[in-house]
Amino acid sequence: MTPWLLNIVQALLLISLAPLSAAVLKKMKARLQNRRGPGLLQSYRDLGKLFGKEPILPEGASWIFRLAPYIIFAATALACAIVPVLLVQTPLSAAADVITLVGLFALARFFTALGAMDIGTAFGGMGASREMTFSALAEPAMLMGVFVVSMAAESTNLSTMIHTMLNGHFGLRPSLAFALAALLLVAIAETGRIPVDNPSTHLELTMVHEAMILEYSGRYLALIEWANQMKLLLFMTLLLNLFCPWGIAEEKTAPALLFAAELLAFKSVFLLGLLALLETWMAKMRIFRLPEYLGTAFLIAILGMLTHYILEGTA
Amino acid sequence: MFFEMNEGIMSPSVIMLSGPALALFVCVASLALSKAKEIRNRITYLLIAISGAFTTAAGVMGLLSPPQQLLLPLGLPWLPMHLRLDPLAGFFMVVIGLLVTSVGIYSVGYLRSRAKTQNLTLLDISMSLFIVGMQGVVLADDAYTFMIFWELMSVASYFFVIFDHEREANRKAGFLYLLMAHLGALLILSSFSILYAAGKSFEFEVMRNVHLSSTWLSLVFLTAGLGFGLKAGIIPLHIWLPEAHPVAPSNASALMSGVMIKVAVFGFLRVIWDLVGLDQAQGWWGGLVLAAGSSSAVGGVLLALQQHNLKRLLAYHSVENIGIIAIGLGLAMIFAHFGQGDLAALGLVAALYHTLNHALFKGLLFMGAGAILHATHHRNLDHLGGLIRRMPVTAVLFLIGCISISALPPFNGFVSEWLTFQAALMAPKLENSPLAALIPFSAAMLALAGALTATCFIKVFGIIFQGTPRTSAVATAHEVNGWMLSGMALPALLCLILGISPVWVIPLIDQVSPTLLASNLERSLTGSHWLWLTPLSPERASYSPLIVLLTSLLAGLAAFLLHRRGKPVRHAPVWSCGHPDLNPRMQYTATSFSQPLRRIFSTIYQPHEEVSRLDHGNPLLVKRIRFSVHIQDLAWNLLYLPVKRTVEWLTRGTDWLQRRQIHGHLSLVFVTLLILLGFLI
Numbered sequence: 001m002t003p004w005l006l007n008i009v010q011a012l013l014l015i016s017l018a019p020l021s022a023a024v025l026k027k028m029k030a031r032l033q034n035r036r037g038p039g040l041l042q043s044y045r046d047l048g049k050l051f052g053k054e055p056i057l058p059e060g061a062s063w064i065f066r067l068a069p070y071i072i073f074a075a076t077a078l079a080c081a082i083v084p085v086l087l088v089q090t091p092l093s094a095a096a097d098v099i100t101l102v103g104l105f106a107l108a109r110f111f112t113a114l115g116a117m118d119i120g121t122a123f124g125g126m127g128a129s130r131e132m133t134f135s136a137l138a139e140p141a142m143l144m145g146v147f148v149v150s151m152a153a154e155s156t157n158l159s160t161m162i163h164t165m166l167n168g169h170f171g172l173r174p175s176l177a178f179a180l181a182a183l184l185l186v187a188i189a190e191t192g193r194i195p196v197d198n199p200s201t202h203l204e205l206t207m208v209h210e211a212m213i214l215e216y217s218g219r220y221l222a223l224i225e226w227a228n229q230m231k232l233l234l235f236m237t238l239l240l241n242l243f244c245p246w247g248i249a250e251e252k253t254a255p256a257l258l259f260a261a262e263l264l265a266f267k268s269v270f271l272l273g274l275l276a277l278l279e280t281w282m283a284k285m286r287i288f289r290l291p292e293y294l295g296t297a298f299l300i301a302i303l304g305m306l307t308h309y310i311l312e313g314t315a
Numbered sequence: 316m317f318f319e320m321n322e323g324i325m326s327p328s329v330i331m332l333s334g335p336a337l338a339l340f341v342c343v344a345s346l347a348l349s350k351a352k353e354i355r356n357r358i359t360y361l362l363i364a365i366s367g368a369f370t371t372a373a374g375v376m377g378l379l380s381p382p383q384q385l386l387l388p389l390g391l392p393w394l395p396m397h398l399r400l401d402p403l404a405g406f407f408m409v410v411i412g413l414l415v416t417s418v419g420i421y422s423v424g425y426l427r428s429r430a431k432t433q434n435l436t437l438l439d440i441s442m443s444l445f446i447v448g449m450q451g452v453v454l455a456d457d458a459y460t461f462m463i464f465w466e467l468m469s470v471a472s473y474f475f476v477i478f479d480h481e482r483e484a485n486r487k488a489g490f491l492y493l494l495m496a497h498l499g500a501l502l503i504l505s506s507f508s509i510l511y512a513a514g515k516s517f518e519f520e521v522m523r524n525v526h527l528s529s530t531w532l533s534l535v536f537l538t539a540g541l542g543f544g545l546k547a548g549i550i551p552l553h554i555w556l557p558e559a560h561p562v563a564p565s566n567a568s569a570l571m572s573g574v575m576i577k578v579a580v581f582g583f584l585r586v587i588w589d590l591v592g593l594d595q596a597q598g599w600w601g602g603l604v605l606a607a608g609s610s611s612a613v614g615g616v617l618l619a620l621q622q623h624n625l626k627r628l629l630a631y632h633s634v635e636n637i638g639i640i641a642i643g644l645g646l647a648m649i650f651a652h653f654g655q656g657d658l659a660a661l662g663l664v665a666a667l668y669h670t671l672n673h674a675l676f677k678g679l680l681f682m683g684a685g686a687i688l689h690a691t692h693h694r695n696l697d698h699l700g701g702l703i704r705r706m707p708v709t710a711v712l713f714l715i716g717c718i719s720i721s722a723l724p725p726f727n728g729f730v731s732e733w734l735t736f737q738a739a740l741m742a743p744k745l746e747n748s749p750l751a752a753l754i755p756f757s758a759a760m761l762a763l764a765g766a767l768t769a770t771c772f773i774k775v776f777g778i779i780f781q782g783t784p785r786t787s788a789v790a791t792a793h794e795v796n797g798w799m800l801s802g803m804a805l806p807a808l809l810c811l812i813l814g815i816s817p818v819w820v821i822p823l824i825d826q827v828s829p830t831l832l833a834s835n836l837e838r839s840l841t842g843s844h845w846l847w848l849t850p851l852s853p854e855r856a857s858y859s860p861l862i863v864l865l866t867s868l869l870a871g872l873a874a875f876l877l878h879r880r881g882k883p884v885r886h887a888p889v890w891s892c893g894h895p896d897l898n899p900r901m902q903y904t905a906t907s908f909s910q911p912l913r914r915i916f917s918t919i920y921q922p923h924e925e926v927s928r929l930d931h932g933n934p935l936l937v938k939r940i941r942f943s944v945h946i947q948d949l950a951w952n953l954l955y956l957p958v959k960r961t962v963e964w965l966t967r968g969t970d971w972l973q974r975r976q977i978h979g980h981l982s983l984v985f986v987t988l989l990i991l992l993g994f995l996i
Contacts, residue, residue, distance in 0.1 A: 054884070056887050057884050057886050058886075058889040059887065059889065060783060062704060062781065064714075070871045070874050070875060071871065073870065074867040074868070074871035077870040077873075077874075078863065078866050078867045078870055094853070094859070095859040095866075096858060097856050099858075100729075100858055100863065103722070103723060103724040103733075104724060104863075106721075106723055106766070106769055107718075107724060110721065110723055110773065113777070114773065114777060114781070116777075117773065117776075117777030117781045119782070119889055120701070120782025120902040120903075121891075121897070122903055124903070125777070125782075125902060125903020126903060128777060128903075128908070129774075129907065129908045129910070130911060133770060133912050135766060136763070136766040136767045136769070136770045136912070140759060140765075143762040144759055147736075147740060147758065150740055151742075151743055155854055155855050156855070156856040157854065157857060215889065219877075222878075223874055287911075288911075298759070302755065302759050306752065308743070309742060309743060309751075309752055309755055310752070312743075
């Protein structure tokens with residue numbers, strides 16, 4: 001029973017700390033731009049306010065519009081439970097492997113796009129069209145990227161993959177560098193950050209993700225926003241635990257878990273700092289430059305697979 | 316076994332033949348009842364549905380029991396009809412049976428209004444012969460029976476394509492279909508003749524044991540592969556499929572797209588895997604199948620994305636899904652070539668699982684397209700919209716089909732793609748060779764195809780069912796009747812069941828592997844738990860759809876309970892940025908939805924765009940603007956038109972032979988005879 005409990009606790013930890021990580025990012029970005037920025041609890045206050053508000057449903061919205069936020073939230077929350085956060089061996093990561101993880105993200109995106117198409121406004125259609133187009137390029141890149149790690153670990157199970165990365169004494173594995181590069185590019189695209197998408201814009205020509213959720217309000221918006229924050233933290237945890245897992249707890253003891261939590265928090269803040277720097281330093285790309293960006297990620301991931309196959313094959 | 320307990324009425328041969336016999340009886344019933352139109356429609360299609368149920372039962376029996384053989388005293392005097400029900404045939408009988416049952420129920424409602432005004436005898440008879448033909452191909456145990464039923468299937472389905480023969484486009488599609496079907500049949504016939512020449516017998520039993528040189532074997536592979544590939548719609552042989560499937564009545568196109576192209580997959584398995592045998596296969600065969608599958612998967616979905624005709628779009632998706640099946644088969648062939656029997660079994664099971672899945676969700680989607688057509692009389696996406704309010708049940712069922720085909724958990728499409736990925740990830744187990752280096756590429760193509768499919772079905776569902784109606788016929792559409800809904804509900808339910816319980820289905824499908832590969836997924840069966848799908852080993856990969864489903868339901872429920880209940884929801888008009896009134900024509904259309912992809916992949920589409928505008932003397936004051944875009948299927952321009960031109964050039968070259976008087980022709984006959992006599996001497 002304890003592993004299940006620990007699994008649920010670490011998933012809840014990820015879910016509840018997601019707004020905080022978004023606030024940390026905002027704060028760091030603001031400091032880099034010589035602003036003071038909102039307080040660290042602002043994300044929680046925003047969510048609380050949205051949950052308390054009366055939602056406004058556009059006329060002509062169908063049940064899909066109301067169902068979609070719950071599916072988006074549930075799929076993302078489940079994804080949080082799959083990824084090992086503090087402990088390597090978790091029962092749920094056996095129930096759903098890394099392909100399922102990508103599938104869950106795809107499910108959440110599918111329903112975000114359906115919610116956007118529901119009213120029939122041009123903004124919704126535009127957002128759905130753009131998001132689905134770019135994700136059609138980003139998703140295979142992500143799959144290929146994690147497959148490189150899977151091939152090295154000989155498993156698609158996230159626990160086993162992290163375990164191998166932790167204990168594998170592989171001399172030089174250039175394929176992992178390719179995988180890391182591809183996954184970094186994809187993570188920025190999937191979480192909708194600059195230079196791919198700007199989460200704080202509402203200009204019709206540049207919106208991608210924001211255009212899809214434009215009609216949402218109240219608790220529905222809160223669920224979607226929260227899911228988005230979860231996705232950001234989740235991608236960071238995934239990248240950190242796959243490529244820099246040192247410190248993660250291998251046995252279920254309180255000191256090990258505490259140490260893992262502290263180290264992970266430190267690593268995430270570092271990664272958030274990098275992201276804040278990137279977002280301050282770069283401008284958003286033109287929409288039609290994005291296929292090149294995502295195509296590059298896809299190509300790098302395929303190169304990683306070929307490198308693994310040719311140089312590191314275990315025939 | 317339970318079947319052997321009471322011989323006689325429940326004997327295996329009776330079960331085996333009851334499906335085809337009932338389907339054949341439909342012909343008689345339809346002719347006998349030609350006066351009572353409404354009753355006839357109901358009786359014929361219910362009989363077809365029942366025959367489908369019997370076929371499924373026979374298929375399950377074939378999967379579970381040892382092969383049954385049967386000799387029917389029909390056909391040539393020296394060659395009675397050999398039938399055999401082995402696990403491979405049994406699996407495809409299940410695929411045929413399940414969809415025939417659903418389509419039978421659906422057709423009762425779909426054709427009800429048509430049956431009152433139109434004489435549907437031709438449709439009934441060709442439907443019954445078509446189903447018998449498919450079952451006969453699957454059960455055949457000699458080449459002669461196989462070809463007879465193959466032709467029956469092709470010719471009967473020709474009548475579906477030209478059913479609405481008043482329109483010239485349909486007759487043209489029918490001609491193209493017949494031409495390609497016979498080209499395919501000729502190729503298959505030549506592969507059989509090579510095998511016949513070696514063993515001097517039409518029986519498959521003899522053909523299994525013939526020994527041929529590798530050149531002849533490769534020739535068998537190429538002719539059979541091309542022949543069956545033509546029927547299955549592998550790119551670039553797919554050209555007839557998007558023409559023929561959309562013009563047939565929807566119940567028939569559900570069967571053509573759902574099962575008929577699977578019968579071609581069966582034929583390929585029977586001839587190459589069973590008769591020739593993978594132990595005699597050469598390495599490049601699997602590579603070719605894998606490459607063809609990858610190009611079909613991506614090419615099919617790319618072309619589907621730009622279609623506006625719903626049924627045409629679905630037809631292109633059939634090309635894509637056949638590609639995914641071929642990827643699984645190609646992987647299995649490569650693994651078998653390198654002596655990895657259990658990995659080959661994994662590839663085969665993935666391909667067969669996808670075969671079953673595709674039959675179900677493509678049948679469901681084609682039936683859904685028929686329901687939309689029936690209710691609105693529109694098949695162009697850009698004329699539809701907002702149907703989720705007019706046809707709520709159809710919308711739910713269609714959405715299940717969309718999610719399944721987009722390979723999203725927890726539905727069935729995800730399971731088969733998951734299995735295919737697992738097989739592809741075993742590539743490092745093979746020796747280093749250029750052949751095995753193909754595998755990472757095909758995995759990438761599979762991932763790309765899956766993601767593009769989701770994009771395409773957002774477009775399909777969003778444009779058809781969401782937003783507001785774009786035409787008045789759509790705004791007043793009514794939900795279809797109960798027969799049609801239950802015909803669609805059956806495959807929808809099966810999509811969910813197959814998505815949640817792969818652990819129970821895979822051992823059944825795995826019965827096919829020992830007959831083709833001499834190995835199966837045994838290791839996982841002993842080690843697997845009812846909750847966990849572990850195709851190779853628990854450390855390698857595991858997936859538990861039930862836990863995924865339950866946990867996500869729990870999370871959704873938690874999210875629902877998170878907010879204080881009782882908060883009212885206010886309905887308000889959509890904010891239109893101050894524009895006084897929004898109208899349906901301001902919505903995003905299918906054309907605009909796929910515009911970014913059209914731009915990204917413009918080298919493949921080579922879109923031809925036309926904009927014509929009319930203004931009030933100033934380019935800023937637009938009175939009317941018209942935009943049209945056409946995309947190309949590259950296979951036409953690069954492959955078919957040159958062939959057509961060459962054939963025309965050749966026939967023009969022999970024109971002078973035909974422009975003669977009668978004595979000229981007679982002298983030609985005389986000269987030919989003389990030359991032939993010369994050979995005799």
